[in-house]
Amino acid sequence: DGGITQSPKYLFRKEGQNVTLSCEQNLNHDAMYWYRQDPGQGLRLIYYSQIVNDFQKGDIAEGYSVSREKKESFPLTVTSAQKNPTAFYLCASSIVSGGYQPQHFGDGTRLSIL
Amino acid sequence: SQQGEEDPQALSIQEGENATMNCSYKTSINNLQWYRQNSGRGLVHLILIRSNEREKHSGRLRVTLDTSKKSSSLLITASRAADTASYFCATALNTGGFKTIFGAGTRLFVKA
Numbered sequence: 001d002g003g004i005t006q007s008p009k010y011l012f013r014k015e016g017q018n019v020t021l022s023c024e025q026n027l028n029h030d031a032m033y034w035y036r037q038d039p040g041q042g043l044r045l046i047y048y049s050q051i052v053n054d055f056q057k058g059d060i061a062e063g064y065s066v067s068r069e070k071k072e073s074f075p076l077t078v079t080s081a082q083k084n085p086t087a088f089y090l091c092a093s094s095i096v097s098g099g100y101q102p103q104h105f106g107d108g109t110r111l112s113i114l
Numbered sequence: 115s116q117q118g119e120e121d122p123q124a125l126s127i128q129e130g131e132n133a134t135m136n137c138s139y140k141t142s143i144n145n146l147q148w149y150r151q152n153s154g155r156g157l158v159h160l161i162l163i164r165s166n167e168r169e170k171h172s173g174r175l176r177v178t179l180d181t182s183k184k185s186s187s188l189l190i191t192a193s194r195a196a197d198t199a200s201y202f203c204a205t206a207l208n209t210g211g212f213k214t215i216f217g218a219g220t221r222l223f224v225k226a
Contacts, residue, residue: 041218042118042219043202090157099204099214100144102147103159104159106156108156
């Protein structure tokens with residue numbers, strides 16, 4: 001079945017450490033997104049990519065970095081510059097970008113600080 | 115209010131009752147989407163309604179859109195315990211380029 005796979009499900013970060021969250025899709029979608037969700041809140045956009053080798057900052061990109069070297073993969077690195085990284089991170093994809101098509105989501109990675 | 119703000123924040127009903135959730139937004143939209151999120155899981159797309167549509171149905175779901183009032187409602191009929199989840203509206207703005215904004219969601223509890 002086609003879908004989006006996020007790994008790991010749970011991740012712990014030590015002080016000063018960078019950690020990378022994986023996101024893989026086999027839906028052949030061009031657009032991919034990373035969102036951050038804090039308890040009881042909506043989704044905030046971190047980064048998005050409309051096509052391979054291209055990505056743009058979202059509303060809360062500071063302290064995060066991404067790459068899009070392959071169509072099916074869009075990893076997110078949470079750097080040590082992100083001082084409050086504890087959150088639920090969701091990856092999504094859509095056929096094209098622009099909000100005109102539904103987004104398909106993975107089951108998230110929960111990141112906590114040790 | 116923010117773009118894509120749901121009301122109420124939480125809703126508790128008995129199984130078999132109908133559940134209505136509302137979403138208000140501020141700026142012109144291309145479409146409005148509703149998603150469901152079960153606890154600890156990703157969002158699942160439920161229905162998309164375009165700005166030139168007034169009502170859409172999908173199974174037990176009915177979505178209405180009133181662009182003059184900048185509001186939408188999601189009705190779940192004959193609710194089941196399995197409908198317990200958070201429901202989010204997402205608005206795709208009419209500005210060109212990418213912009214989809216998610217609200218904070220309505221938490222629905224359906225008691226068996």
